[in-house]
Amino acid sequence: MEEFYTIQGEGYHKGTAAYFIRVGGCDVGCHWCDVKESWNAETHPPTAVEHIIENAARHSDTIVITGGEPLTWNMAPLTSGLKARGLKTHIETSGAYPLTGIWDWICLSPKKIKLPVDEVYEKADELKVIIYNKHDFDFAEEQAAKVNKDCILYLQPEWSRRDKMIPEIVTFVMKNPRWKVSLQTHKYLNIP
Ligand SMILES: C[S@@+](CC[C@H](N)C(=O)[O-])C[C@H]1O[C@@H](n2cnc3c(N)ncnc32)[C@H](O)[C@@H]1O
Numbered sequence: 751m752e753e754f755y756t757i758q759g760e761g762y763h764k765g766t767a768a769y770f771i772r773v774g775g776c777d778v779g780c781h782w783c784d785v786k787e788s789w790n791a792e793t794h795p796p797t798a799v800e801h802i803i804e805n806a807a808r809h810s811d812t813i814v815i816t817g818g819e820p821l822t823w824n825m826a827p828l829t830s831g832l833k834a835r836g837l838k839t840h841i842e843t844s845g846a847y848p849l850t851g852i853w854d855w856i857c858l859s860p861k862k863i864k865l866p867v868d869e870v871y872e873k874a875d876e877l878k879v880i881i882y883n884k885h886d887f888d889f890a891e892e893q894a895a896k897v898n899k900d901c902i903l904y905l906q907p908e909w910s911r912r913d914k915m916i917p918e919i920v921t922f923v924m925k926n927p928r929w930k931v932s933l934q935t936h937k938y939l940n941i942p
């Protein structure tokens with residue numbers, strides 16, 4: 751759908767320059783999704799994988815593949831090409847579909863309406879749960895019980911609800927310090 755060089759705004763690698771590849775297509779249907787224009791893959795003309803790899807290698811050694819839901823598609827051709835160039839491959843995923851591709855970092859952001867598959871819970875490096883309302887703290891704990899023991903746990907406010915939920919997240923994290931706060935810092939920095 752689009753490619754851009756920016757700074758990873760969220761989660762563990764926040765603050766790190768990275769080349770983003772946003773893959774079209776998602777049928778999970780989060781009502782608060784901030785890239786709804788990505789959902790219909792047919793509205794985004796296909797781009798040759800080799801061309802994407804060339805562009806990525808010119809910009810950064812850290813490549814974030816997001817969407818849409820990247821695991822809608824087989825990520826093996828794209829990620830093996832990026833790895834062949836010695837690049838680090840990171841994915842942003844809901845985990846709703848089977849894991850394909852070779853990954854240096856997996857950010858799992860689970861969604862209630864289409865839960866992750868077991869393999870993504872097992873392999874996730876970070877769990878990033880979006881907090882839209884107070885019930886989402888219970889969902890976060892349920893999801894944390896399913897990930898591997900080394901997975902780093904983040905709570906990220908849903909953007910439109912940030913003024914309401916940031917104080918709740920702060921209180922929760924101070925009471926439950928195995929969790930950390932993640933903000934969409936790129937939105938504060940006014941960058942893509
Ligand atoms: C747009 S999604 C694309 C990747 C994948 N479909 C997923 O949901 O992880 C990228 C990240 O943005 C988060 N996100 C999407 N809309 C958001 C919003 N309104 N507020 C906060 N985070 C949001 C998602 O939970 C996910 O962690």
Ligand SMILES: Nc1nc2[nH]cc(C(=O)O)c2c(=O)[nH]1
Nearest residue numbers: 757758759760816842936942
């Ligand atoms: N700067 C920046 N950081 C991000 N981290 C995750 C994003 C995403 O949409 O997947 C994102 C994004 O869209 N922009």
Ligand code: SF4
Nearest residue numbers: 776778779780783818
């Ligand atoms: S899974 Fe990701 S891309 Fe799909 S609707 Fe939810 S936030 Fe948006």
Ligand SMILES: [Mg+2]
Nearest residue numbers: 784785816942
């Ligand atoms: Mg985004």
